[in-house]
Amino acid sequence: MTELPLLLLHAFPLDARMWDLVRAPLAERLRLITPDQRGLGRSPLPETDREPSLDDAARDVLALLDRLELDEVVLGGCSMGGYLALAVLKAAPERVAGLVLIDTKAMADTPEAAENRLKVAERAEAEGVQGWLADAILPNLLHNQEPAERVRELIDAQSPAGVAWAARAMRNRPDSLDVLRKSDVPALVVVGAEDKLTPVEEAGKMVDALDEATLVVLPGAGHLTPLEDPAGVVEAILGWFA
Template sequence: MPTVRTNDIETYYERRGDGPPVVFIHGMIMTATMWEPQLGALDDVFTTIAYDVRGHGRTGGADRNPYSIDLFASDLAVLLDELDIDRTVVCGLSMGGAIAQAFAAAHPERVAGLVLADTFPPGPLPLTGRLALANIRFLARLDRLINYKTLNRWQLRVGNWLLPGVSGDEVTIQRIVDESPTIPHAEFVKIADATARFPKDSIDLSRVTAPTLILHGEHLPMANEEITGQLVRQLTSTDPTVHVVPGSGHASNLDNPELFTARLQEFLTGCVYSARPEDNDDPSDAGESP
């Protein structure tokens, strides 16, 4: 099981392929496994790296308390150092998108491209966003009485009943959660609190200059458009491309993997890595690599 020491933990990662690097960051209570559709489609052209965020899956937790998105971003920076990757595309979903934002703002020179899926920015959120973050903190505490895997199953079903499609492919999502190593209660609380605090973190997204792709599910509440708008407005030094992923909810890479992956491939080959000399017949016309 490949791991590297990142700060005070052993971080599990999967590395495939041989080409320009793309790093994938999963959502809360998920693992690197959630990116399997994208890893399988891209690893013949790109070096794909997916890892289990601190406290999740096969990555250990720590006595440190509290956790923060900045700490998760620091873990990512050390992981890339250990893997000898200077610059990469960073792709994160939900909590992973928050980590990607924090990393890109702290290390803009290391980001060749930024992909943010079904996520939220720092700063004040609309009511539905605030309620969603309050909900994850509540569920983390309730986990002491009812295991979060069971709570997640109920939440997915209720979500799709109240707002059809909002939970997306609940069968696949729940399977990944069920098959992943169980997160200890204390770790779950620290992870949930770090995620919920992110809107109050001091993250300057104007520092991000890399090409940016924003993706969000069609069936997420209308407030998601407002949240996406806030994200776009904060990315003042880049010109983000925004796509709605049809037929998907909060995990659009799993709900509609074909279209999600197609948009990602277009972004990687058209906006980020298209200028590599090895991709052109005449290297003199290739321009500067990102």
């Protein structure tokens, strides 16, 4: 597995810069790929009348693999990036040699969470994202507040249209536990001990659904462990690869 590239998909509503603190130490040992997802960071939002779906974002990832001439990768993601990784696994399991699931879950949204995502999408389209989105979600994103200003900068930099599309796509995603049960790939599951959004219990459900899974719980970290405990994330990933 050490010869396979690692492709990491970022969280919502951020972009690939969320991996900056883990990029260099991982890249010393692995071929690392960290794309922006559609509508976020530097990735454009395609014009389409289709209902937002992570299935379309999964096709973006597969198209990227085709352009890079990669038959398979170890596929990872944090939060929304994990949801997208599971969508890729469902669409093309032969392209996924392993999973790195960070602060994410396989369950669909509860009705309350789905309603909140719709409110985020509608407000982003009406008002943009600056001045309210970071304030609304930072308390749940971080336990360790040290990276709060950097996270705020990343949120404020996102396209309102991209944020709205991603929120709706996450709202529409199905339960993916069966995707994990049908998979036979090895997996690393990383979660912050203080994660409020995708807590340790949700990580445990994914581990239970997988045939071969390693669980790493990082103490003192919340939902964005690559920013709150980058050394812990790097150690977990490199140790698992080894």
